[in-house]
Amino acid sequence: MKKVINTNLAPKAIGPYSQAIMLEDLLFASGQIAIDPKKGEIVEGGIEAQTSQVMENIKNILSAAEMDFSNIIKTTIFLTDLNNFSLVNDIYGGYFTKEPPARSCVEVSRLPKGALIEIEVIAQK
Numbered sequence: 001m002k003k004v005i006n007t008n009l010a011p012k013a014i015g016p017y018s019q020a021i022m023l024e025d026l027l028f029a030s031g032q033i034a035i036d037p038k039k040g041e042i043v044e045g046g047i048e049a050q051t052s053q054v055m056e057n058i059k060n061i062l063s064a065a066e067m068d069f070s071n072i073i074k075t076t077i078f079l080t081d082l083n084n085f086s087l088v089n090d091i092y093g094g095y096f097t098k099e100p101p102a103r104s105c106v107e108v109s110r111l112p113k114g115a116l117i118e119i120e121v122i123a124q125k
């Protein structure tokens with residue numbers, strides 16, 4: 001039986017999707033862009049600020065499902081500019097102290113709200 005995960009500590013959906021869906025012990029989180037949940041707007045400060053906000057949003061969705069970064073088994077990173085690869089790795093890597101999850105990273109032409117980065121995760125409880 002699936003369960004919808006919803007928290008005010010992560011941005012509200014900007015379309016017809018849930019923040020995350022739990023199916024048995026697996027969590028499928030929708031792609032997070034760098035919306036500050038308090039303001040409802042993309043944070044200022046470029047790729048570094050956006051990456052940090054995305055990771056905080058993911059942290060709060062995991063927390064709403066009683067999980068943390070150690071539960072993540074797969075991520076997908078979407079970047080509008082692969083030149084930001086190293087900057088993103090530096091920030092992203094700080095959230096995974098050991099055994100980082102499997103990952104894909106791709107460049108895309110555009111993201112919702114003009115975001116520079118979107119990350120989706122799958123986690124196991």
Ligand SMILES: C=C(N)C(=O)O
Nearest residue numbers: 015030031032033112
């Ligand atoms: C931001 C999204 N995850 C979306 O529009 O699907």
